[in-house]
Amino acid sequence: MKKSFFSSLKLKIASVVFGSLFSISSSVSFADTVNILGLFPFSGPYADSGKLTDQGARIALEEVNYTINGKKIKYITRDSETKAGPAARRAQEAIDTEGVKFIVGPWSSGVALAVTEVAKKNKVMYYFSGGTEDISGKKCHKYAFMWAANAWTAMDANLKIFKKANPNAKKIYLFVVDYAFGWTLQKYVESLAPKYGLEVVGVDRHPLGHREYSTFITKAMSTNPDAVYMINFGLDAISAVRQLNNFGFTPKKPVVMSWSSGFEELIQLDPAARENLIVGSNYYYTIDNPDNKKFVEAYKKKFKGVPPGYAGAAGYGLMKMTLLGMQKSGSTEPQKVITALEEHKGKNFVGDFEIRGRNHQTVRPFFVLQTKKKSEMKNKYDMAEVVDISSTEQPKNINMCKDIGSF
Amino acid sequence: MTFLIISQILNGLGLGMLYALVGVGLTLILGVLNIPNFAHGVLYALGAYLAFTIANLTGSFYFAMFLSPLLVVLVGFLLESQGVRRLYHAHHDYQLLFLFACALIIQEIIIIIWGPIGFSLLPPPSLSGAVDLGFLIYPKYRLVLICFALFMIVCLYLFLTKTNLGAILRAGIENRDMVKVLGINVNVVFLYTFGLGAYLAGLAGALSAPIMGLTPSMGLDILPICFVVVVVAGLGSIPGAIIAGILIGLSQGAATIWFPEATNVVIYVMMGLTIIFRPQGLFGVR
Numbered sequence: 001m002k003k004s005f006f007s008s009l010k011l012k013i014a015s016v017v018f019g020s021l022f023s024i025s026s027s028v029s030f031a032d033t034v035n036i037l038g039l040f041p042f043s044g045p046y047a048d049s050g051k052l053t054d055q056g057a058r059i060a061l062e063e064v065n066y067t068i069n070g071k072k073i074k075y076i077t078r079d080s081e082t083k084a085g086p087a088a089r090r091a092q093e094a095i096d097t098e099g100v101k102f103i104v105g106p107w108s109s110g111v112a113l114a115v116t117e118v119a120k121k122n123k124v125m126y127y128f129s130g131g132t133e134d135i136s137g138k139k140c141h142k143y144a145f146m147w148a149a150n151a152w153t154a155m156d157a158n159l160k161i162f163k164k165a166n167p168n169a170k171k172i173y174l175f176v177v178d179y180a181f182g183w184t185l186q187k188y189v190e191s192l193a194p195k196y197g198l199e200v201v202g203v204d205r206h207p208l209g210h211r212e213y214s215t216f217i218t219k220a221m222s223t224n225p226d227a228v229y230m231i232n233f234g235l236d237a238i239s240a241v242r243q244l245n246n247f248g249f250t251p252k253k254p255v256v257m258s259w260s261s262g263f264e265e266l267i268q269l270d271p272a273a274r275e276n277l278i279v280g281s282n283y284y285y286t287i288d289n290p291d292n293k294k295f296v297e298a299y300k301k302k303f304k305g306v307p308p309g310y311a312g313a314a315g316y317g318l319m320k321m322t323l324l325g326m327q328k329s330g331s332t333e334p335q336k337v338i339t340a341l342e343e344h345k346g347k348n349f350v351g352d353f354e355i356r357g358r359n360h361q362t363v364r365p366f367f368v369l370q371t372k373k374k375s376e377m378k379n380k381y382d383m384a385e386v387v388d389i390s391s392t393e394q395p396k397n398i399n400m401c402k403d404i405g406s407f
Numbered sequence: 408m409t410f411l412i413i414s415q416i417l418n419g420l421g422l423g424m425l426y427a428l429v430g431v432g433l434t435l436i437l438g439v440l441n442i443p444n445f446a447h448g449v450l451y452a453l454g455a456y457l458a459f460t461i462a463n464l465t466g467s468f469y470f471a472m473f474l475s476p477l478l479v480v481l482v483g484f485l486l487e488s489q490g491v492r493r494l495y496h497a498h499h500d501y502q503l504l505f506l507f508a509c510a511l512i513i514q515e516i517i518i519i520i521w522g523p524i525g526f527s528l529l530p531p532p533s534l535s536g537a538v539d540l541g542f543l544i545y546p547k548y549r550l551v552l553i554c555f556a557l558f559m560i561v562c563l564y565l566f567l568t569k570t571n572l573g574a575i576l577r578a579g580i581e582n583r584d585m586v587k588v589l590g591i592n593v594n595v596v597f598l599y600t601f602g603l604g605a606y607l608a609g610l611a612g613a614l615s616a617p618i619m620g621l622t623p624s625m626g627l628d629i630l631p632i633c634f635v636v637v638v639v640a641g642l643g644s645i646p647g648a649i650i651a652g653i654l655i656g657l658s659q660g661a662a663t664i665w666f667p668e669a670t671n672v673v674i675y676v677m678m679g680l681t682i683i684f685r686p687q688g689l690f691g692v693r
Contacts, residue, residue, distance in 0.1 A: 047624050048523045178668050204663070207671040211619050211628060212422055215663035215670065218414040218543060235525065235622055242527060242620050246546040248537035268620065270527040 033074040034332040036322065037094045038315070039105035039115060044082035044209075046107050046234050049311040052264065053129070056308065056315025057104060059298050060323060068326045074098075080106035082208075084114035091118045100124060101334050104318035107311070109134075109181035110208075116144045123407070125334040127322055129314035130282060131259065132181045133400070136361035140401035142338060145355065147317050148282045149366035150394040151181070151259075155188040157390035158258045158280040161368040162227065163196040165278065165387075166254060169226035171201040175216060175240055177232035178205040185231040185258060201225055210236055213243045221249065229256040238268050241277065251275035262369065263309030266383045271374035274383060279369040283313035283350060284386055287367070291349035307381055313350070320348065335407050352391065359401035365389045410542040415660035421549045423656025424556030425611050429629060430636025430648040431563065432607030438580035438643025439600040440495075445506040446486060447608050448630030449513040454479045454609030455616040455625060456521055459528045468531040476609035482513075483605025487598050495597075510626065517623045525622035534617075548617055559610065560649055567645060576600055580643040635678045641691015651689060 038057050040050040054077055066073045076098055080087035087106050094100045095118070102125045106115055109132030119126035120141045128135050130148020148154075163169065174189060176182045182205065190200050201223045204216050217240075220228055228244060230237055237257055244250050254276045257265065262281035266274055285296050285307035295316055299308040308316070321341065326332055329340035342357035351365040369384035377383065429451055436444045457478050462471035486509060494502045529535065530548040537544045567573035579586050579596055587593050612625070619625065636655060640647030655674055662673040669676075681688060 043624070048525060048622060051523050204667040206667060209628065210671065211625075212659070214418040214421065214549070214618075215415055215660045216667065218418060219411060219663060219667075221544070222411050222414075235620075235624075238525065239619060243618065246537070246548065246618065248544050248546070264524060268525040268527060270529050272529065273527060 033072045033099075034068055034102070034326070035074045035076065035098050035100045036102045036104065036319070037091065037098070037100040038075060038077040038319075039080050039087060039091055039094075039103055040077060040315070041082045041107050041111075042077075042079040044080075046082045049107055049234060049261065049264065050079070052309065052311035053105070053107060053315035055302060056299070056312035056317075057319040058315075059295065059302070060316050060319035062298075064323055068323055069330060069332055071332055076100070080108070080111050080115075082106075082108045082111060084111050087111045088114040088118050091115050092122070095122045095124055101332065102322050102337075103127070104315070104322060105129070107314075108179075109184075110179045113139060113180060116141070119143045123334060125322070125325075125338055127318045129318055131184075133184050133394075134180065136356075136359045137400035140359050140404050142360075142405055142407050143334065145321070145338075145341065145360045146362055147314060147321065148362070149364055149391075150361055151184050152188050152192075152394035152398065153363075153390060153392055154259060154280050154282075154366045155185055156192055156392055157366050157368050157388060158229075158256055158278065159189065159192050159196045159198065160390070161370075161388045162229075162254065162256050162278050163198065165370065166226060169198065169254075171199050171223070171225045172227050172229045172256075173201055173220040173223055173225035174203040175213070175220070175228060175230045175232055176203060176205045177208055177210075177236055179208055181259075182231050189229060189231065189258070200229075206232070206236070208236065211239045213240045214247070216240070217244055217247050217249065221247065225253075227254045227256055229258060231258050233259060234261065234265065238265055241269060242273050245273035245275075250277070254278055256280070261310035262367070263307060263381070263383070264311055265309070266371065267306075267309075267381070271377065271383075274371045275373055277371040277384075279371065279384060281310055281367050281369060282364075283308070283310045283317075284367050284369055284384070285309070285313075285381075286386060287350060289347070289349065289351065291347070295349050317348070317350065338407075351389070357404075359399055359404060361394070361399070361401075363391060363393050365391050411664060414543045414545075415664055416657065417543070417545065417553075419657035419660030420653065421553050421656070422659060423653030424553055424560070425615055425652075426632055426636055426655050427560060427649045427652025428556055428607050428614075429611040430633050430640065430652045431560070431645055432604035432611075433633045434637045434640060434643060434645060434648040435576065435580075435600055435607075436604040437637060438645075439576055439583070440491070440597050441583070442491060442495075442502050442506070443499075443634075444601075444604065445503060445630070446509040446513065447604065447633055448626035448628070449510045449517075450479050450483060450605045450608035450626070451612035451615075451629050452517060452621075452623070452626030453482060453513060454612030455528070455621050456517055456612075457609070458613035458616055459521075459526055459621055462528060468528075468534075472610075472613050475613045476606045479609025479612075480602045480606045483602045484598060486605075487601035491601065492594065492597070510630075514623055514626060521621075521623070523623060525620050527620050528616040530617045552614055552618070556614065563607075564645070564649075572599065576603075577645075632674060635674050637688075638678050639681045639688060641688025644688060644690035647688060647690030 042050040078090040126144045136146040257279045260279045325337035325341040329336040344355045354363045368388040370387045371384045457475035458471040534548045640651035662670045
């Protein structure tokens with residue numbers, strides 16, 4: 001008796017749930033909304049960045065009140081897990097079931113290379129934060145855009161400032177994260193180092209998500225380099241910097257964090273471990289312009305006074321550019337939005353911002369920071385100062401995007 | 408080259424001691440309770456986060472190292488008495504799902520309380536900085552960690568071999584049913600075992616915090632290594648877990664010299680080779 005009662009109750013609940021789902025799906029058509037997917041790492045090695053990137057994207061959406069060109073914006077998120085397979089599968093699922101036409105994310109280059117193929121196949125616009133050059137290089141296509149500065153621009157800026165700050169330095173040792181983006185940056189550092197009178201005396205590639213660097217550090221120290229130049233990100237970079245400090249490498253000698261999220265990485269380090277770092281980043285919250293001040297204020301309100309780093313800014317920037325394309329084209333059709341963004345030239349919260357139509361690469365400022373000593377900090381977030389801003393464009397002949405194709 | 412090899416042995420030992428501590432805790436629980444504790448990693452993370460908070464509140468690093476693992480024991484007691492105990496007779500799938508769910512919940516709690524961004528916990532001034540060993544400049548804290556972890560492992564070994572409770576735990580690993588027949592309250596044995604495993608995980612987490620820092624995902628990062636330690640050691644083998652932990656640390660150090668890209672893969676290669684050539688593990692009997 002009891003069993004049959006529960007069985008019938010289950011049936012009733014199921015019919016109510018499925019009935020209401022059916023009524024919702026039949027009453028909302030994809031044509032009434034603009035469906036944007038935020039594909040970010042909510043788990044995996046870059047999980048600390050996923051939530052921040054998502055929040056940045058939401059601030060951009062709140063600025064337009066989730067409405068564009070008279071349509072409501074439906075913003076959905078999926079976990080990229082920093083894994084190519086699950087991220088591509090979830091992007092495809094969101095396109096198929098949610099009618100997604102625009103994708104922003106997913107933070108990691110290896111994952112982006114998988115997602116960009118999904119975007120191309122489904123004719124969905126895709127804005128990637130940065131930075132494997134393949135998105136605007138050999139894997140370029142009409143539907144994908146790159147928000148970050150080109151890797152070549154970044155490495156050139158880092159080496160220039162490092163040499164300026166350490167004129168006697170001759171030898172650098174590289175720690176490189178072992179995946180697509182790491183290899184790209186390594187290639188550029190090795191080719192650019194001689195231009196600044198530097199020799200790469202050793203390279204160690206470490207797996208993504210590595211946390212224990214003592215073995216790498218002792219190996220690097222045995223070559224007596226003038227600096228360790230790091231091509232890794234997030235928790236990998238933080239762990240390595242912390243342990244380089246444990247081993248007494250810093251602050252005696254500098255460490256270059258070549259592609260850093262800036263604030264979000266630096267705040268995780270104690271001021272003592274942060275000393276004598278040269279930090280290259282696509283964003284730092286002290287950028288002095290009204291658009292950035294507005295964004296920083298909105299972000300700080302959401303995060304109890306904590307300013308944004310690269311992750312938050314990337315989420316905001318990706319969504320802003322996607323919305324800008326819609327505003328410029330007066331459309332929410334990916335092809336029209338893409339056409340409107342090609343050859344875009346303007347200013348935004350990071351400064352002068354241009355998009356090259358031939359490869360969809362952004363030409364924009366890359367910021368090089370020098371960390372402050374504890375005694376120089378005015379408050380706990382005053383961790384570094386911007387010492388150089390570089391927009392030097394990657395030479396056209398070394399860009400691998402020879403033909404971006406058509407829609 | 409010789410200096411490089413010696414320094415990597417030292418590094419491998421430091422790493423291996425941490426792996427041994429956390430691996431012994433897991434193997435104890437697996438051996439006595441016959442449950443793969445998927446929440447072991449988050450107990451490690453909890454140890455680190457509690458140590459961070461206590462050190463900040465009290466200003467005492469040493470007190471934090473003492474208290475945080477004990478608080479993790481309380482969490483372990485709670486998990487065992489309120490959850491795991493109800494699933495001893497259930498299929499392994501349920502135990503596994505329950506503990507995995509606990510791991511995810513505790514990790515989310517860590518994010519809610521401490522936030523998604525990580526922290527640093529600095530060793531006290533007396534343990535900060537590096538010492539010149541002649542051939543290598545090596546962090547003081549890591550040297551102390553190697554000695555302390557070794558001390559803890561010796562204490563654990565003496566506890567397990569020289570005390571009545573230790574004998575009961577070892578008997579539990581060998582034959583749980585026989586322990587029941589002898590009139591010993593197995594619920595209490597299970598509770599203490601889970602608590603001891605949680606203590607070792609919490610202690611390893613707290614000790615690793617000044618080296619690895621704190622991140623919410625640190626528990627899930629260490630968990631696969633714990634299981635590799637158990638597989639290489641042999642299910643339930645305490646000395647095996649100690650030696651396997653150290654071997655894994657040393658193999659990572661060696662990989663960095665000759666094939667740095669493989670520093671993580673080498674762990675799983677060791678596991679694969681063990682499964683193929685010695686399925687019962689280096690010291691296992693079943």
